[in-house]
Amino acid sequence: MDERTKPARxxxxxxxxxxxxxxxxxxxxxxxxxxxxxxDLIALSELTVKRMARGGRLPALKVGRSWEFPPAKIRxxxxxxxxxIPRRPRRRRRAARGRR
Numbered sequence: 001m002d003e004r005t006k007p008a009r010x011x012x013x014x015x016x017x018x019x020x021x022x023x024x025x026x027x028x029x030x031x032x033x034x035x036x037x038x039x040d041l042i043a044l045s046e047l048t049v050k051r052m053a054r055g056g057r058l059p060a061l062k063v064g065r066s067w068e069f070p071p072a073k074i075r076x077x078x079x080x081x082x083x084x085i086p087r088r089p090r091r092r093r094r095a096a097r098g099r100r
Contacts, residue, residue, distance in 0.1 A: 023071070032061065032068035042078065059083045 019040040023033055038058070039046045050067055053060035059073035076083040 027071045032070050033074065035067050035069070038069045038074055041074070 019037060023037045023041070026033060026037070035046045035049045035053070039049045042049070044052075049058065052058040053062075053067045053069070059070060059077050061068045061070070073083045
């Protein structure tokens, strides 16, 4: 292999292939990544990625029953930069009617 194409020691090489192409297409269309896209990027299982999202160790948004991952936030996390996902404000509970 040529010296110019070898990654430096400890340097991460972005994966290539179908999943990388799919991630790029979703980002160009303004869509968030799914757990399988992030799992492929960081070489972990989809289940581990979802557990990390649930635990707040990975930037993610819960949409219905699935998780979505904003590409810019994932890149910041991957690079070791600070990231923050805005939290939804909690809904106020309605006062009970008719009870005093």
